[in-house]
Amino acid sequence: MHADxxxxxxxxxxxxxxHAACEGALAAGCRFVAGYPITPSTEVVERFASRxxxxxxxxxxxxxxxxxxxxxxxxxxxxxxxxxxTSGPGLSxxxxxxxxxxxxxxxxxxxxxxxxxPSTGLPTLPAQADMMQIKWGSHGDYxxxxxxxxxxxxxxxxxxxxxxxxETYRVPVFFMMDEVVGxxxxxxxxxxxxxxxxxxxxxxxxxxGEYKAYQTDDSLVPEMIxxxxxxxxxxxxxxxxxxxxxxxxxxxxxxxxxxxxxxxxLNKDKLVDVREDGVDGxxxxxxxxxxxxxxxxAAIEVARQKGVKVGHLRMVITWPFPADRIRQxxxxxxxxxxxxxxxxxxxxxxxxAVLGHASxxxxxxAGGTVHEPEVILxxxxxxxx
Numbered sequence: 001m002h003a004d005x006x007x008x009x010x011x012x013x014x015x016x017x018x019h020a021a022c023e024g025a026l027a028a029g030c031r032f033v034a035g036y037p038i039t040p041s042t043e044v045v046e047r048f049a050s051r052x053x054x055x056x057x058x059x060x061x062x063x064x065x066x067x068x069x070x071x072x073x074x075x076x077x078x079x080x081x082x083x084x085x086t087s088g089p090g091l092s093x094x095x096x097x098x099x100x101x102x103x104x105x106x107x108x109x110x111x112x113x114x115x116x117x118p119s120t121g122l123p124t125l126p127a128q129a130d131m132m133q134i135k136w137g138s139h140g141d142y143x144x145x146x147x148x149x150x151x152x153x154x155x156x157x158x159x160x161x162x163x164x165x166x167e168t169y170r171v172p173v174f175f176m177m178d179e180v181v182g183x184x185x186x187x188x189x190x191x192x193x194x195x196x197x198x199x200x201x202x203x204x205x206x207x208x209g210e211y212k213a214y215q216t217d218d219s220l221v222p223e224m225i226x227x228x229x230x231x232x233x234x235x236x237x238x239x240x241x242x243x244x245x246x247x248x249x250x251x252x253x254x255x256x257x258x259x260x261x262x263x264x265x266l267n268k269d270k271l272v273d274v275r276e277d278g279v280d281g282x283x284x285x286x287x288x289x290x291x292x293x294x295x296x297x298a299a300i301e302v303a304r305q306k307g308v309k310v311g312h313l314r315m316v317i318t319w320p321f322p323a324d325r326i327r328q329x330x331x332x333x334x335x336x337x338x339x340x341x342x343x344x345x346x347x348x349x350x351x352x353a354v355l356g357h358a359s360x361x362x363x364x365x366a367g368g369t370v371h372e373p374e375v376i377l378x379x380x381x382x383x384x385x
Contacts, residue, residue, distance in 0.1 A: 007055035018043035024159025031057030032080040034071035041113035065090035069097035079226030099138035105170040116367035126179035127367035129342035143264035146174040146319040164199040213244035220263035273317040282311030299376035323353040335359035335383040
């Protein structure tokens with residue numbers, strides 16, 4: 001294989017989503033990955049392990065997921081763009097370090113190739129049942145960003161977006177694949193590095209002695225330094241002040257928490273990413289994400305042939321949730337239909353946004369396969385009557 005000096009493997013490729021995600025991470029500048037093998041995500045790091053020596057990075061297979069999730073935080077503070085890769089059971093073990101990443105504002109990417117659960121569940125079969133865990137799994141209040149690709153091409157493209165968002169907002173970013181997308185093989189077009197927009201970290205220009213680890217401007221996002229540059233800073237999981245020193249009082253907690261939340265919440269209009277097809281003028285809107293969006297598309301096409309005015313709203317970024325857009329639509333559509341490969345998770349957010357102004361129809365699926373398009377079609381037709 002040929003890679004340019006920045007590690008980008010250019011051209012047309014016939015690869016699966018796991019491999020495409022690896023290539024996207026490399027193109028985004030990721031140079032450190034720590035992980036532990038777990039189906040169905042292992043192919044991401046297998047490829048990374050073989051590719052990373054070509055560009056001077058490092059992959060470490062750790063003893064478990066707990067060690068993996070703390071290793072990437074250390075590497076981030078050493079100046080690297082970082083990622084770990086896992087599936088549901090491993091993600092559960094990483095929850096404490098996700099909270100640590102949130103409070104220390106450590107830019108990092110967590111790839112979760114979802115499989116059926118709970119516990120060991122269905123190791124080789126798909127689900128989309130980790131969506132609430134990534135938002136609420138660690139304790140306390142915090143904000144994250146999550147992306148849900150529906151194709152190998154998007155695994156490449158959105159992985160670059162994931163790293164750019166992690167660096168821009170200094171938050172954990174979750175790349176929520178599922179087993180089908182991870183193992184689906186399709187054509188992936190990888191452009192030259194010069195054509196890829198990569199955002200670098202917000203490094204400080206302040207001198208040692210002037211720099212405060214958590215002092216911010218209007219962006220609410222602090223500048224960073226890296227170990228070895230001569231800065232003496234304190235980074236802690238405790239509530240802290242602008243210097244990074246522990247500040248164990250309610251005033252400091254409120255100040256810190258408002259900034260941690262607002263740097264995402266005040267930018268939600270920039271972050272929300274939905275792809276709409278036929279939504280304006282629709283009576284029924286199907287809301288989907290990940291592989292389910294492709295299955296829903298087949299059902300929507302048949303419904304339109306039958307004369308139903310049905311639109312499709314696909315969430316590319318699932319957190320922050322597109323509540324404002326759904327609320328706008330709720331005033332003029334009859335029903336929202338929400339298929340997802342879980343027993344009802346993101347549909348709860350749809351219900352909260354709709355506030356009773358339209359019907360919300362859940363189409364749960366316990367996992368192991370994707371929905372049959374006919375099941376989604378049946379619900380569309382019922383809602384249209």
